[in-house]
Every structure is written in C-alpha cells, then in structure tokens.
Amino acid sequence: MLFPDTRVLLPGLQAIFTGQMQHTSLLQFTVGPWPPLVQSREQLQEAVQESGRQGTFVGLFRSSDMAGPLQELWPLDCLKRHKRAYAFARWGNESSENTSKSEEDLWRWAGLGFSKALRIREVQEGQMLKQEVEVSEEDFQPEEAIVYVRADDDACEFAPSGGFVVYQEGGSLPSKPWPSWTWRPGTWRDQVEAFCAWCERQVLAPATVFDAPRAAALDGTFDWLLFLFAPKVTEDQNLAEGFDRELRRLERFARAACAKDKRYQEVLPVIVPAGGEDIAAFRASFGLGSFEPTLPLPREGDSQSGCRALEDTEEASRRVLFATSLFNTRTRRKYPAPGGAGWCPGDELALCLFTDAVLDGRVSPYVRSTKRPELASPGVKELCGSSVDLELLQPVKANESEVLLLLYAPFCSHSLHFFWLWNQLSAAIQAATGPRNGTVKDLQLAQMDAMQNEHPDLPPTRQFPTLVFCRAKKDTGESGAAVEFLTYEGPATLSAILAWLGEYSAFAPPNLQAATQAAEG
The missing domain is CATH 3.40.30 (Glutaredoxin)
Structure with missing residues (x-):
C-alpha cells in the first residue's frame, strides 16, 4: 500500500x-x-x-x-x-x-x-x-x-x-x-x-467515434444515443481526411443543437465504423441491414416527399451515407431512420428533423420478432414479438386471463438453469387447475426469447431470466383497460414463486395454496 x-x-x-x-x-x-x-x-x-x-x-x-x-x-x-x-x-x-x-x-x-x-x-x-x-x-x-x-x-x-x-x-x-x-x-x-x-x-466529445462493443457500453450514460453507422475507417489519407471533416461537421451540429434545444443536451451522437461480425450483429439489433441505407436524407426545399434517389453522377457516387438510428437507454427502444434513409454529410437539417420527430413521439420504435420456436416447455405458450399483442395483451386487457411471462436468453446459463424450476412451476399450476373449461378465467404461463423478440408495451428487460406477471390494471379511469406488469424479485424457489402468485393473482386456482404447501414439503 x-x-x-x-x-x-x-x-x-x-x-x-x-x-x-x-x-x-x-x-x-x-x-x-x-x-x-x-x-x-x-x-x-x-x-x-x-x-x-x-x-x-x-x-x-x-x-x-x-x-x-x-x-x-x-x-x-x-x-x-x-x-x-x-x-x-x-x-x-x-x-x-x-x-x-x-x-x-x-x-x-x-x-x-x-x-x-x-x-x-x-x-x-x-x-x-x-x-x-x-x-x-x-x-x-x-x-x-x-x-x-x-x-x-x-x-x-x-x-x-x-x-x-x-x-x-x-x-x-x-x-x-x-x-x-x-x-x-x-x-x-x-x-x-x-x-x-x-x-x-465528462470526457466524451460532442460527437464520438466508437466500435460496436464500446458504443454498447455507453448505455445509460446519456438518455438518447444517436447511432451513425459509418463505412470502415480506412488508411487512405484522402478518405481519412474526409472522415475527419464529417466528424467535425457533426460536432458543429451537436453544439448548435445543444444551444438551441435543451433536449439535445441528453442526445450523444456516436459514429460506429463498419467492422466484423460484432458490428453486423449490432446493426441487426437496430433493424439495419449490412448495406443500409441506400438513400440520402431529404434536403430542405425538395419537391419530392420522403427520401429522394441519388442522381447518377460522379459527385453523387462519392457521397457517403451513414445508417442512422436513435436509441432510448431508459426504455430500450430503437428508432431507425424511416425508409432506410441515413445521414449524409451536409444534411444536418434532415438529421435534426429526424431526431425531433423521435423525441416528439412521431416515429414508431423498431420491434424485433423472430419465428416461434418449435419446442416450448410443457403447458407454456411460446411468444414472439409479433404475437405479444394478440396472445398476451388483448386477453389480459379483456380481463379474460392473467399471464406469468418468462423472459429469457437462450445463451444465458442462468436462464437454462431456471428452466428446470420453470417446468416444475408449470406442472404445479396445471395440477392445481385441473381440467380447463374454455369459459373459465385462468392463469396462463408464457415464455419469450427476449434477445430476439421485443414489444414496446412490455417493460424493459434488465437481466435474464426475468419473471413478469401481467394482469388487468385496476382503476384505469377514462384511459380504458390497460395491463399492469409486476416483476418478481424474490428467491428462485418453487414455494416462493407460488406464494407470490397467490398474493397478486386473482385467477390463480383455489388450491394453489395446497400446491405451495406440497412444494414446501
């Protein structure tokens, strides 16, 4: 020492x-x-x-x-x-x-x-x-x-x-x-x-250049991260100087935006150069393909609506496009530029308009969804991003059922170990429920791969595995029916989870307490 x-x-x-x-x-x-x-x-x-x-x-x-x-x-x-x-x-x-x-x-x-x-x-x-x-x-x-x-x-x-x-x-x-x-x-x-x-x-510049892992590590530093996916930085001196000019242009844009609108003080522009598999997976998580964008952003005064195609000229062919997406670190929502458009140096006004549209709620977030896996746990419904609304939110809003949702990651060892307890929980609830009648309200179990699927109405997932109890929200007032989400934070034991369900679930089977006592025995 x-x-x-x-x-x-x-x-x-x-x-x-x-x-x-x-x-x-x-x-x-x-x-x-x-x-x-x-x-x-x-x-x-x-x-x-x-x-x-x-x-x-x-x-x-x-x-x-x-x-x-x-x-x-x-x-x-x-x-x-x-x-x-x-x-x-x-x-x-x-x-x-x-x-x-x-x-x-x-x-x-x-x-x-x-x-x-x-x-x-x-x-x-x-x-x-x-x-x-x-x-x-x-x-x-x-x-x-x-x-x-x-x-x-x-x-x-x-x-x-x-x-x-x-x-x-x-x-x-x-x-x-x-x-x-x-x-x-x-x-x-x-x-x-x-x-x-x-x-x-404190040490970040107004516009920062990071690789994919470093950019992902900035999550939580600023409320909004404006990701600009750029071509790979090259050793060619002319192209490197052009990249530096674009970076300085973006820094001037950030300073001007911060001075004009206080909301931009919590928006950090991050340039992510192209790289290997990590950048491809990082882009895909934002709904961006390997070669997007293919169109420039619209300029002020364009007669055509939306994005206009590049003219087939030598000057246009030299223009570099940056795929653009805005990320909210609190809600975990991702907002790629509409229509596959991106930021083109010189189109700072269009970049500002896109950012304003996201901050004002006029751009819908990107929702990931994959095909439904063929195999699921017995007695458990497997969900994907596109089926959450129909198979979970609508029945719960109609007060027809309550759903205990497991959010997992296939590669997570904690998730894999939890499935043994998850199967026991499913068997205990099925045994306590008995034969089901289609008109009877019941408690259902569902699971979803939260790395490949998401939904804007679900709460943000901070760790794996996560158990979320979904029920109809009481006293919604004029806003109509809504879904309330309760996250389980207790010990990973069957008796503790069953006791927690018995406390908060209105549709739990009457003999769930017996199943809890049997589990404790």
Whole structure:
C-alpha cells in the first residue's frame, strides 16, 4: 500500500498494489503515476496542463480523517480507466492549523461553499443537564465534491440528467451542491453507476467515434444515443481526411443543437465504423441491414416527399451515407431512420428533423420478432414479438386471463438453469387447475426469447431470466383497460414463486395454496 503524502490517509486516497510480488511489478507500482496533491488554483492549472489530457478529475475532500461517500467513489476504476488524469485537494494545511487563503480560493473557484461548524455544549441548570448547539465563528466545514476541470474551454457542455449533486463539473457555473454529509443516495450500486456515467460524460466529445462493443457500453450514460453507422475507417489519407471533416461537421451540429434545444443536451451522437461480425450483429439489433441505407436524407426545399434517389453522377457516387438510428437507454427502444434513409454529410437539417420527430413521439420504435420456436416447455405458450399483442395483451386487457411471462436468453446459463424450476412451476399450476373449461378465467404461463423478440408495451428487460406477471390494471379511469406488469424479485424457489402468485393473482386456482404447501414439503 502506498501513501502519496507520507501520511496514513483514508482508503480513497491510498493506492493498493495488486499483482505478482515481483521486483519489476512493484517498481512500476511505486513509480506511479499518482494523483498529485493540489492546494491552489495555480497548482491545479499546472497539473491540468502537464497531464496532457483534455481534462482532469479533481477530488476536493475536507479531511483525511473523515470518510464520506465521495472518498469511497474516488478510487473506482471508472475514474482511472483509459489513462484519465486525476488529482486531489485536501482542506487544511499540513504545516499549520489554519487553512491557507489559496485553499479557500480553490474551494470557492470550484463552486463549493462553506458552513459554520456546529458544536454541542452541555449546560448545567440545577439538577438538569441541557444540551445547546453552539455555532463556531472560526471553524468552517467546506463542502466536498469531485469536479472535472476542462483543458479545452470550447468543449460542448452536456447537462447532467440526474440529481447527483455531490459531484459536479468544475470550471462551469453549476448550482450549489448539497453538503455531502446530508446526502442520502440509493443503493451502492446506484451510486457507482451514476458516478461512472458522470465520469464518462465528462470526457466524451460532442460527437464520438466508437466500435460496436464500446458504443454498447455507453448505455445509460446519456438518455438518447444517436447511432451513425459509418463505412470502415480506412488508411487512405484522402478518405481519412474526409472522415475527419464529417466528424467535425457533426460536432458543429451537436453544439448548435445543444444551444438551441435543451433536449439535445441528453442526445450523444456516436459514429460506429463498419467492422466484423460484432458490428453486423449490432446493426441487426437496430433493424439495419449490412448495406443500409441506400438513400440520402431529404434536403430542405425538395419537391419530392420522403427520401429522394441519388442522381447518377460522379459527385453523387462519392457521397457517403451513414445508417442512422436513435436509441432510448431508459426504455430500450430503437428508432431507425424511416425508409432506410441515413445521414449524409451536409444534411444536418434532415438529421435534426429526424431526431425531433423521435423525441416528439412521431416515429414508431423498431420491434424485433423472430419465428416461434418449435419446442416450448410443457403447458407454456411460446411468444414472439409479433404475437405479444394478440396472445398476451388483448386477453389480459379483456380481463379474460392473467399471464406469468418468462423472459429469457437462450445463451444465458442462468436462464437454462431456471428452466428446470420453470417446468416444475408449470406442472404445479396445471395440477392445481385441473381440467380447463374454455369459459373459465385462468392463469396462463408464457415464455419469450427476449434477445430476439421485443414489444414496446412490455417493460424493459434488465437481466435474464426475468419473471413478469401481467394482469388487468385496476382503476384505469377514462384511459380504458390497460395491463399492469409486476416483476418478481424474490428467491428462485418453487414455494416462493407460488406464494407470490397467490398474493397478486386473482385467477390463480383455489388450491394453489395446497400446491405451495406440497412444494414446501
């Protein structure tokens, strides 16, 4: 373990060695680089300039003797991956009990405030001992934050989507954050995901070039990802220069859109160059073929409606088309450009119109659907994307049945192991139901390959396998009948699932409790 300033610091400021205990590995570990300690704006500016990066993450902490959520988030890998630059500042001077003016100036520059220290004083009044709150006029408790200091002032400013106010972007004029000791976040996983997304968005350019796996990993960083599937980047100098011009053109479009419409601050354009099998599968998941698009987007003033065909000229043949699709990371919905159209450099207006149409709800999402598998679990109906409405939503809306839906992935080992329990569940419900009468409302079981099939009315699938209980929603009011989805989050045991169904299902067989007791026995 290395202590960068020769003092025993909190885990967030320590560096722990991991690897083989060999001389070369240990030597490389001790050489660093380690985050420098800055105590003034001048030292911070020097650290940013010497880093050679577009920006530097800076942790501003009150003391090495107090542990807070920020110092626990600080050593996460998301802050250090891809050779990102980072530094830290600590409140208080080691050689003096008083804080220097430069440190206070650094805190104020980062947009952080100060609160007077509160002390509890005990006062004796007769036989009673009372406690009074005393406000210290000398001691201050500075607010903590992790800020990102940009080296390029021209970088596009993307506004954060969440209310995570304990860390903020430095160098701008952010709203005053809450003190970290009053922060009441969600689970630790929520904190980590939010912080990693925040770190990611600080270093992303207005338009980013990523391969398919890297682009897929951006899910959750921005609410909307505007995917532009480009031809493969070539080593030809002329074509490479043309690609750079198109990238700069797209960056100007992103900046102008962000300045005009705040909704674009949560839309990140991502260029995905053509590649191997991974890009083909990635394109197919958005409903795009290998050679789409074949038509350019319409320009302003075109007399023809929709997309117009390219003229058979040498200039037109040199035009490069980018297949375009917009992806909502919250709902998992995908919106490819209608008619197989794509983005053609110079048609930024058409690209803006397409994005506006999706954000305004005027473009329908792409729905994946494959053929129904021949084999399914006994007593379970196999669904595909095109059959969800007819075989699940309509009967449930009509209050004719309730459906317990299993969303699985064929390649997922957890899904394969769960099918053994799924078959037991089906047999238990069939045994409790007995012979069925066509007019009797009942509880049905269904399953669907959620990697190859989807439906816009189903809830987003975050993990495999997922059990969703579908029933008619009560008190729908003027909106009419609707379907309510309840996700099972209990243990993977037969008795627990049967008990959960008995609690929420109105159509469960009366003797389901007996089946539950038998399963427990």
